Amino acid sequence: MDLIQSYLPIVFSTAVVYLFIVVALRVFGKTEIAQLTIVDLVFILLISNAVQNAMVGPDSTLGGGLVAATTLFVMNYLFKRCLYRVPWLGRFVQGSPLTLIRHGEVDTRNLKRAMLTMDDLMEALREHGIDNAADVDMAVLEMDGNISVLSDKFKTSAKRSRLPRRQTKKSS
Numbered sequence: 001m002d003l004i005q006s007y008l009p010i011v012f013s014t015a016v017v018y019l020f021i022v023v024a025l026r027v028f029g030k031t032e033i034a035q036l037t038i039v040d041l042v043f044i045l046l047i048s049n050a051v052q053n054a055m056v057g058p059d060s061t062l063g064g065g066l067v068a069a070t071t072l073f074v075m076n077y078l079f080k081r082c083l084y085r086v087p088w089l090g091r092f093v094q095g096s097p098l099t100l101i102r103h104g105e106v107d108t109r110n111l112k113r114a115m116l117t118m119d120d121l122m123e124a125l126r127e128h129g130i131d132n133a134a135d136v137d138m139a140v141l142e143m144d145g146n147i148s149v150l151s152d153k154f155k156t157s158a159k160r161s162r163l164p165r166r167q168t169k170k171s172s
Helices: 003-027 038-056 061-084 087-094 108-113 118-127
Strands: 098-102 137-143 147-151 156-158
Touching: 003 038, 003 061, 003 087, 061 087, 098 108, 108 118, 118 137, 118 147
Parallel strands: none
Antiparallel strands: 098 137, 137 147, 147 156
């Protein structure tokens, strides 16, 4: 019982820090997580270092670290379940897709809302083998930060996916 009470502050602090970072990332702007820049990577590394002591306090033992890590895994699992079960919360935290190009016309208002430059957009189009925005029927900034591109009157489509493809089991 004494062991549980000694680790309870770590669980509480870690859960509060997790929720704070999720809310802060949403408030301070949607970053394209799928397309991290050097600045984003440095930011993430420094944030993790800055909040470490807030989570474990003076307990720098293996047990304290494992309790904090386990709390992060549990919080992440529970938070994802909440996002799935409560659609408005998912839209609030993750935002919604933004159309960047429709029928060859760049939506500069949405480009500004996404804090993307025309160079960023053109880079994404080139990754899909397109060198002119006028050739794009639709380009959408997805919630995961990827840019989906539909071109050639929707006959061809391209989307970089971060999700691994599921492998099917071969029956013997």
